[in-house]
Amino acid sequence: MATIAGLSGNQFLPSSKDYAEWQWQYATSTHEVDHDMNPGLIVQPHTKDDIKKVILYAKAHGKAIAIRTGGHQYSGASSTGPANIQLDLRSTFRAPADLVYVEKGTRSFVRASVSHSLGEFNAYLGKHHVFVPHGQCTQVHVGGHAQTGGYGQLGRSFGLFGDYIRTLEIIDHNGEEQEITRASDPELFYAWLGGSPGNLGVLTHFLLEVNRDSDYVGSLGLRAVHLYDTAKLRKLLGHLAEMSDDENFPRNYDLCISVLSASFDILGLLGGLDEKMKEEHPEIFGHDGNPVWPRMIIVYAQYVPMSPSDKPDMNFFEQLKTGCFFQSEVEKKPMSQLTSQWIFRNTREFDLPYVKRTYVTKSKTLVKDGWVDWVVGRMDKIVEPSTNGQWLSAQLQCFGGKNSMFTRNANNGTSYSWRDSTMCMTIDNFHKPEKKAEAEAWEAQNDAEAIGPQGIFSKEDRRVLWGSYGSFDLDSVWETYYEDRPKYERLMRARKMADPNGTFTPNTFCVKRAE
Structure with a gap:
């Protein structure tokens, strides 16, 4: 493949000196072989005109x-193979x-581009004393985050990041600029926000409605760190399960619990590109603000008054901080400041391959079904041994109940799936390369015991696009990402309308286009 004439931005062929640095991304250490992540050309456009030229070139040359x-x-779907760009x-x-x-009067908005990280975006909102729900990974960028929902700490109290998007600015398959709103084009608005991320055109900017600190005076937050202990973990996850099972739990509260293995001897194990990128190109890898961790349980909890008459139940916080190793006391802070405390500052959990x-x-019925004992036992399998070559990164969070905005924002014109969910559980195994089979076996046992008709966690296989795993052929596993066939076929029709020539179909992790 040749470079594209007339572009002002950078272009990198596989033969280019810096190609490997710009080809690298989060999934490279794990999926470069099974999911081809070696583009025939990498383009870093400087302008919208550059983007339009790339689209027209791709369309003309069948790329x-x-x-x-x-x-x-995590599955590398934002990359492609040698035949593509x-x-x-x-x-x-x-x-x-x-x-x-x-x-605008009593309402506040931010027009943002896709080129900002969540860390940068959060800091900007903080300067203006406004906030919006979003995720916790500092180097996630808001373009992909918006299209896959934007799960985060405020999920119950405020919903998803994408729920607050009012306008999408895109460049379509013809290289033409469009503005999409729910009113002007409900089918494309629906498909862009939750359908087939990155496969409908090029999103450049969006308009987001944000919340003002002044409307939620009296918000409280707690960040507590517990040293890893099986009994302590069981108690904390017991509180989480009880909250999740309670259909009437007030909207005001959010709770997220993370569990991390020790990382003292992790850096440099691979001796390969991941570590080289971190040392030589921090602008690409990101900055690791907390390089050494003990085995620990991290609790993030907050309370938001929805009206002047709301009063917090302080026992909610007390039961989460008792016996902790380190804590910032329950703090009364504006929401824009609390949201900055929920951000996970490391670029990635561990510099290792992962399952x-x-x-x-x-x-x-998580409490009744014994989920707490089961998940603690599964975590112990890889956290407690000190030399097994596997490290746990887990995050568990409540989202449900009839008062939850995650639930109540369903049918708001977006297609984000599984809005009736009560809890989200990420349970990842980072491993030394020679421990891949053991890590896969551990996760396979989790799949078999947690998911399915007799599953202790969920009776059906529900997945999210931002945390994809398993088959990279989305069409073969569509029912795990979308609730029913009519919804999937609606998205197929939208894909055909937005991408009739397959210009934005760079791999198989895409909603199929309607025939």
Whole structure:
């Protein structure tokens, strides 16, 4: 493949000196062999005109385009193979006009580009004393985050990041700019937000409605760190399960519990590109703000008053911080400041290959079914041994109940799936290369025991696009990502309308186009 004439941005062929650095992304250490992640050309456009030229070139030459904003997609779906092009937008839209705060009477908005990380975006909102629900990984970029929902700490109290998007600015398969709203084009708005991320065109900017601190005075937050202990973990997850099972739990509260293995001897184990990238190209890898961890349980909890008459139940916090190793006391802070405390500052959990799993469930009987004892036992299998070459990174969070905005925001014009879910569980195994088979076997046992008609966590296989795993052929496993066939066929029709020539079909992790 040749470079494209007339572009002002950078282009990298596989023969280019810096190709390997720009080809690398989060999934490279794990999926480079099984999911081809070696684009025939990497383009870093400087302008919208550059993007239009790439689209028209791809269309004329029968190439497909993979779109990357941050490269945090765990299965590597933001990359492609030698026959195709990767469009890297991380640095394209970073001028002052690409992140703007606007007040309109009692409402506040931010127009943002896809080229900003969550860490940067959160800091910008904080300067304006506004907030919005979003995820916790600092180097996730908002383009992919918006399209896959934007799960995060405020899921119960405020819903998903994508619930707050009002306008999408895109460049379509003809190289033409469009503005999409729910009112102007409900089918494309629906498909862009939750359908087939990165496969409908090039998203450049979006308008997001944000919440003002001044409307939620009295918010409280707790970040507590417990040293890993089986009994302590069982108690904390017991509180989480009780909250998740309670259909009437107030909207005001959110609770997320993370569990991490020790990392003292992890850095440098591979001696390969991951570590080289971290040392030589921190601008690509990101900055690791906490390089050494003990085995620990991290509790993130908060309370948000929804009206002046709301009062917090302080026992909610007390039962989560008792016996902790380190804590910031329950703090009264504006929500825009609390959201910055929920951000996980490391670029990735461990610099190792991984076997990832993210499950969601609608179960309201986790306590009754014995899920707490089961999941603690599974975690112990890899956390407690000190030399097994496997490290746990788990995150468990409540989302459900009739008062939850995650649930109540369903049918808001977006297609984010499984909005009746009560809990999300990410339980990942990072491993030394020679321990791959053992890590896969551990996760396979989790699959067999947690998911299915007799599953202790969920009676059906529910997956999320941002935490994909298993088959990379989306059409063969569509029922795990979308609730029913009519929904999937609606998305198929939208894909055909948005991408009739397959210009944005760079791999198999795409919704199939209607015939």
